Amino acid sequence: MKSIFYIFVLLCFANALHAQSASEVLKYSLSRPFGTARSTGCSNAMGALGGDFTAISINPGGIGLYRKSDFYISTYVNFDEQQSTLSGGTNTTYSETKDRFGLSGLGFVFTTSPIASKWKNASFVINFMKTADFNKSTYFKGRSVGSITDRFLELSLDPQQTGFIGLKPNQLDDFEAGLAYETNAVYNVSKDSTQYVYTTDLIRHPNYQLPKEQLLKTTGGLYNLSFGIGGNYDEILAIGASIDIPFGTFRSVSQYHEYEAAVNEVLPFKNLDFHEELNTEISGIGGKLGVIYKPTPNIRLGLSWQTPTYLWMTDSYNTSLQYTFNEGSSDQSSTSYSPQGSFTYRLILPMRTILSGAYISSLGFISADVDFINVANSRFNLTADSDAPGDYQYQETVNADIKKQFKSAIQYRLGGELNLSYFRLRAGIEYLQQSYANSDKYDPGFSLGFGYRGNKYYLDLGYRHFTIEQAYSPYLTGNSDFDGNGTIDAPTPLVHQKNIQQMIQLTFGVKM
Numbered sequence: 001m002k003s004i005f006y007i008f009v010l011l012c013f014a015n016a017l018h019a020q021s022a023s024e025v026l027k028y029s030l031s032r033p034f035g036t037a038r039s040t041g042c043s044n045a046m047g048a049l050g051g052d053f054t055a056i057s058i059n060p061g062g063i064g065l066y067r068k069s070d071f072y073i074s075t076y077v078n079f080d081e082q083q084s085t086l087s088g089g090t091n092t093t094y095s096e097t098k099d100r101f102g103l104s105g106l107g108f109v110f111t112t113s114p115i116a117s118k119w120k121n122a123s124f125v126i127n128f129m130k131t132a133d134f135n136k137s138t139y140f141k142g143r144s145v146g147s148i149t150d151r152f153l154e155l156s157l158d159p160q161q162t163g164f165i166g167l168k169p170n171q172l173d174d175f176e177a178g179l180a181y182e183t184n185a186v187y188n189v190s191k192d193s194t195q196y197v198y199t200t201d202l203i204r205h206p207n208y209q210l211p212k213e214q215l216l217k218t219t220g221g222l223y224n225l226s227f228g229i230g231g232n233y234d235e236i237l238a239i240g241a242s243i244d245i246p247f248g249t250f251r252s253v254s255q256y257h258e259y260e261a262a263v264n265e266v267l268p269f270k271n272l273d274f275h276e277e278l279n280t281e282i283s284g285i286g287g288k289l290g291v292i293y294k295p296t297p298n299i300r301l302g303l304s305w306q307t308p309t310y311l312w313m314t315d316s317y318n319t320s321l322q323y324t325f326n327e328g329s330s331d332q333s334s335t336s337y338s339p340q341g342s343f344t345y346r347l348i349l350p351m352r353t354i355l356s357g358a359y360i361s362s363l364g365f366i367s368a369d370v371d372f373i374n375v376a377n378s379r380f381n382l383t384a385d386s387d388a389p390g391d392y393q394y395q396e397t398v399n400a401d402i403k404k405q406f407k408s409a410i411q412y413r414l415g416g417e418l419n420l421s422y423f424r425l426r427a428g429i430e431y432l433q434q435s436y437a438n439s440d441k442y443d444p445g446f447s448l449g450f451g452y453r454g455n456k457y458y459l460d461l462g463y464r465h466f467t468i469e470q471a472y473s474p475y476l477t478g479n480s481d482f483d484g485n486g487t488i489d490a491p492t493p494l495v496h497q498k499n500i501q502q503m504i505q506l507t508f509g510v511k512m
Helices: 004-016 024-029 037-041 053-058 060-065 148-156 177-183 389-405
Strands: 070-086 094-112 119-133 136-145 209-233 237-259 269-296 299-306 309-327 330-337 341-349 352-361 364-374 379-381 408-420 423-433 442-453 457-472 495-511
Touching: 024 341, 037 053, 037 408, 037 423, 037 442, 037 457, 037 495, 053 060, 053 070, 053 094, 053 119, 053 209, 053 237, 060 119, 060 209, 060 237, 060 269, 060 299, 070 119, 070 136, 094 136, 119 237, 136 495, 148 177, 148 237, 148 269, 177 309, 177 330, 209 269, 237 309, 379 389, 423 457
Parallel strands: none
Antiparallel strands: 070 094, 070 495, 094 119, 119 209, 136 209, 209 237, 237 269, 269 299, 269 309, 299 352, 309 330, 309 341, 341 379, 352 364, 364 408, 408 423, 423 442, 442 457, 457 495
16 A cells, blocks of 8 residues: 555545645635625726725725725625536536625725825725635536545554554544444454454445535635725825735535445445535734835826735534445444534635736726735644644645645736716626646636716626636545555545636715
């Protein structure tokens, strides 16, 4: 068996700590504010413009470009379609749709004009915005080689031994391997009472295309409360800074099912159901610095730097397993439940740099943003509240995995607004490079918008359409070669996904 100790560490802690995996950093690292419908209509290409609550969340230098005090409230409805296909055969693509209505932004800017100074105005802002929506529903069904019992078997084996020699039952983890042993999904075949040798019902069918399906539902979101200050020096330079307090929740519920394709086809196996629940509480702190330079009245150039963001995270989780097999003339079924687990840890997200440019005239504006971010610089701190050697060991493993799986990426956004007296027409496009190290793909999107801008009140409507192609695994294995013949006996299944996101946003504001 290859690298059994590494496999054991990776699998044990990937389950016991649940959310601490390389893939988890993406949903936090790539979040971006979507507070106002005006910015949404321009594909969020607002970094050099200022005077908008999303714009100042991208570049706090824009705080200095407010002329009047301002209050806004913004709502949204989100439609998320997830198309999923299990790799490994001619499997059907399944589609799940989820919608959500909520508050996307709320804020206030207080502006004052200093007397007898080249500082034309100074502003202070309090801004609440949603930065990520985790509400998704994923379903797949199909056939592929391998079984989740392969993972349970890997978790049961003793990393200090060879072959199928396993840990004692009281050494098995409480969330997967222990449940598998209690339900006979993994069982002992040794006649030596001092030694345990484990196997599974499906290990004798290594090439069998096992039917499997999963329904995965996630809910929650990430929000940001920011406090910022900025000023406008002589209509040439606007500078600003903000302190950001991210917070939110993430919840996932997974129901995974395996079963025989035909009656008694892979005896004694009949079916299994594995249920997982995870709840994550999130809080943190970060900051931004920004500047906007106006070489001419019509041109604006912006530069924004976001510090690394520090997140404090607490997971609570539980699992259950039901396993059914045939013994003689009847089916035997049993269910086992894990205790309620919890773990507290840290996640440090990478810094981000944004370059922006805009051209403004009486007819409107055209604006562009370029974001630079390196997800590979994300890292977990699993030992802040733990002295366990295993936590430190997995921390090193998962952070090395992050470095291996991801790379720096560039995100392009272009948007514009047409000025029709009191009314505005908007459009934008975005082209976001994927952060996977082995991918050269870009995820595309477009936006449309309409607005009314009065002397005191404004009302904006925005629409965004965005497509992401990615993949995920319903469970992880160490790709073990159990029989030592040079072929993988415990493959990890892969589900290909196409995620289509549509959002409609409405913003109302008052200038004072």
